[in-house]
Amino acid sequence: xxxxxxxxxxxxxxxxxxxxxxxxxxxxxxxxxxxxxxxxxxxxxxxxxxxxxxxxxxxxxxxxxxxxxxxxxxxxxxxxxxxxxxxxxxxxxxxxxxxxxxxxxxxxxxxxxxxxxxxxxxxxxxxxxxxxxxxxxxxxxxxxxxxxxxxxxxxxxxxxxxxxxxxxxxxxxxxxxxxxxxxxxxxxxxxxxxxxxxxxxxxxxxxxxxxxxxxxxxxxxxxxxxxxxxxxxxxxxxxxxxxxxxxxxxxxxxxxxxxxxxxxxxxxxxxxxxxxxxxxxxxxxxxxxx
Amino acid sequence: xxxxxxxxxxxxxxxxxxxxxxxxxxxxxxxxxxxxxxxxxxxxxxxxxxxxxxxxxxxxxxxxxxxxxxxxxxxxxxxxxxxxxxxxxxxxxxxxxxxxxxxxxxxxxxxxxxxxxxxxxxxxxxxxxxxxxxxxxxxxxxxxxxxxxxxxxxxxxxxxxxxxxxxxxxxxxxxxxxxxxxxxxxxxxxxxxxxxxxxxxxxxxxxxxxxxxxxxxxxxxxxxxxxxxxxxxxxxxxxxxxxxxxxxxxxxxxxxxx
Ligand SMILES: Nc1ncnc2c1ncn2[C@@H]1O[C@H](COP(=O)(O)OP(=O)(O)OP(=O)(O)O)[C@@H](O)[C@H]1O
Ligand SMILES: [Mg+2]
Numbered sequence: 001x002x003x004x005x006x007x008x009x010x011x012x013x014x015x016x017x018x019x020x021x022x023x024x025x026x027x028x029x030x031x032x033x034x035x036x037x038x039x040x041x042x043x044x045x046x047x048x049x050x051x052x053x054x055x056x057x058x059x060x061x062x063x064x065x066x067x068x069x070x071x072x073x074x075x076x077x078x079x080x081x082x083x084x085x086x087x088x089x090x091x092x093x094x095x096x097x098x099x100x101x102x103x104x105x106x107x108x109x110x111x112x113x114x115x116x117x118x119x120x121x122x123x124x125x126x127x128x129x130x131x132x133x134x135x136x137x138x139x140x141x142x143x144x145x146x147x148x149x150x151x152x153x154x155x156x157x158x159x160x161x162x163x164x165x166x167x168x169x170x171x172x173x174x175x176x177x178x179x180x181x182x183x184x185x186x187x188x189x190x191x192x193x194x195x196x197x198x199x200x201x202x203x204x205x206x207x208x209x210x211x212x213x214x215x216x217x218x219x220x221x222x223x224x225x226x227x228x229x230x231x232x233x234x235x236x237x238x239x240x241x242x243x244x245x246x247x248x249x250x251x252x253x254x255x256x257x258x259x260x261x262x263x264x265x266x267x268x269x270x271x272x273x274x275x276x277x278x279x280x281x282x283x284x285x286x287x288x289x290x
Numbered sequence: 291x292x293x294x295x296x297x298x299x300x301x302x303x304x305x306x307x308x309x310x311x312x313x314x315x316x317x318x319x320x321x322x323x324x325x326x327x328x329x330x331x332x333x334x335x336x337x338x339x340x341x342x343x344x345x346x347x348x349x350x351x352x353x354x355x356x357x358x359x360x361x362x363x364x365x366x367x368x369x370x371x372x373x374x375x376x377x378x379x380x381x382x383x384x385x386x387x388x389x390x391x392x393x394x395x396x397x398x399x400x401x402x403x404x405x406x407x408x409x410x411x412x413x414x415x416x417x418x419x420x421x422x423x424x425x426x427x428x429x430x431x432x433x434x435x436x437x438x439x440x441x442x443x444x445x446x447x448x449x450x451x452x453x454x455x456x457x458x459x460x461x462x463x464x465x466x467x468x469x470x471x472x473x474x475x476x477x478x479x480x481x482x483x484x485x486x487x488x489x490x491x492x493x494x495x496x497x498x499x500x501x502x503x504x505x506x507x508x509x510x511x512x513x514x515x516x517x518x519x520x521x522x523x524x525x526x527x528x529x530x531x532x533x534x535x536x537x538x539x540x541x542x543x544x545x546x547x548x
Contacts, residue, residue, distance in 0.1 A: 097353075172388060172390060172392045173394065175348065175351070175388065176388065176392040176393075176394065176454070176457075177394065177404070177408075178348070178351055179346055179348065179385065179386040179458075180381065180385070180404055180408055180457065180458075180461070181378050181381040181382040181405060181408055181409065181461070182378075182408045183378060183408075186408050190394075190404070190407075191394050191395075194394070194395050194396065195394070
């Protein structure tokens with residue numbers, strides 16, 4: 001019996017370890033290839049340059065246009081996803097009658113199951129022409145339309161994680177609020193949300209990470225134009241869509257053009273890591289208090 | 291007991307309560323005297339909590355609950371459980387302290403100020419004054435006055451319960467409801483809360499549910515013994531504990547069942 005337990009334990013340990021190794025492997029390869037890249041391109045030029053033309057005869061390796069494209073589409077997505085996600089979580093957790101909640105939740109989850117390529121074409125062929133009715137100067141490829149669609153795409157994630165956090169707030173805490181004469185609205189905003197804060201923060205961070213990492217929607221509808229701008233009406237390119245663009249092309253291995261993928265990937269990794277660290281810090285700092 | 295001499299704060303008249311199909315309170319008739327402590331005792335599941343939570347309409351928070359009859363609040367003579375009366379209106383006047391301390395995930399100050407903020411009061415001067423007065427009233431001021439901005443959950447269990455009492459006092463309630471307020475506390479914290487209850491009845495009418503006979507005897511003026519959703523006996527506490535007129539009451543207080 002003891003031996004069996006040991007075998008099971010060891011097996012579990014190695015399964016858990018494998019994901020650590022895979023992550024480590026990715027980081028090592030990213031670092032190694034980026035290192036090769038930075039032997040040829042100065043780090044300062046890379047992180048401060050405002051022109052990204054790596055495939056031209058006279059290449060320019062300033063990553064800022066891709067960073068601005070990523071931040072811009074992400075910010076637009078968050079403007080949509082955070083309020084909608086939080087509001088729907090509040091509704092589902094605090095207001096919706098049980099039966100209605102059981103009906104809405106699967107629908108929201110279905111929204112998350114739609115392939116992202118469908119969202120991408122929806123942004124390009126539906127939302128952009130629709131927005132052009134009001135914004136005639138909006139170009140066919142732009143940041144705003146994929147940004148909005150990405151936001152809608154991540155609403156279910158933000159909503160479901162926030163809702164779980166709010167549902168986990170014990171009923172007796174809510175009763176304390178109601179007993180003081182608070183309304184449902186006051187209880188939700190003054191007591192439940194603060195009590196569920198760390199979970200909601202985690203949901204937001206997850207939403208940010210997803211928006212930064214989203215590839216297909218921006219690749220299809222944002223224009224693949226490394227454009228250093230914060231104007232949502234213009235075409236842009238994100239780190240992720242640059243990576244697909246080059247991966248799908250025929251740049252030979254080992255060249256500097258090839259290594260730009262890894263430099264861009266490294267930048268992407270650092271950005272996501274940064275937000276996850278913020279999330280971690282928020283969770284530690286604002287303790288769950290019930 | 292001479293009914294005419296007492297000043298009523300509330301009175302249950304033919305009160306029945308149903309959790310869906312479960313008939314939890316049966317024909318309850320009972321007066322609550324102003325500025326006195328009324329204790330509800332009885333074996334587990336007899337309906338003490340159910341009865342207490344009728345007074346601030348807590349049952350309205352859950353579906354399928356139904357009241358019948360009246361709980362008249364004096365001197366206004368409104369029926370607390372009437373569907374025409376907004377439960378929030380009732381909870382503005384009748385505060386509750388729960389079995390398990392349930393401070394909000396906020397600072398000590400904000401916990402006490404909560405009831406006033408909910409009522410739209412945000413003037414700092416008013417809040418400061420109410421917070422200090424309530425914390426003094428709950429015998430907690432001296433222990434926390436230097437750290438009003440720290441989190442309430444960092445307090446000990448007994449302090450948290452006194453904080454919940456301060457929170458309940460801050461709005462100047464007319465009736466204060468306690469549901470086994472000391473069952474999660476150690477003996478020292480318990481006797482502090484008991485002293486507090488005796489002190490508070492100078493200002494506010496109190497109804498307390500307790501499992502602890504000694505506690506009921508120590509703090510209350512009136513005691514109701516409940517069994518299977520009914521009031522078996524209601525009388526002055528001295529009378530209940532020295533010469534109960536019902537055999538069930540006697541068996542319960544002498545510890546032969548329950
Ligand atoms: N939500 C509910 N749904 C259905 N029945 C309930 C519900 N809450 C309580 N009851 C029933 O109502 C009766 C009275 O319960 P109540 O909680 O008022 O008892 P109590 O006297 O406070 O008991 P205790 O001393 O254990 O706290 C019990 O039979 C209980 O099973
Ligand atoms: Mg009870």
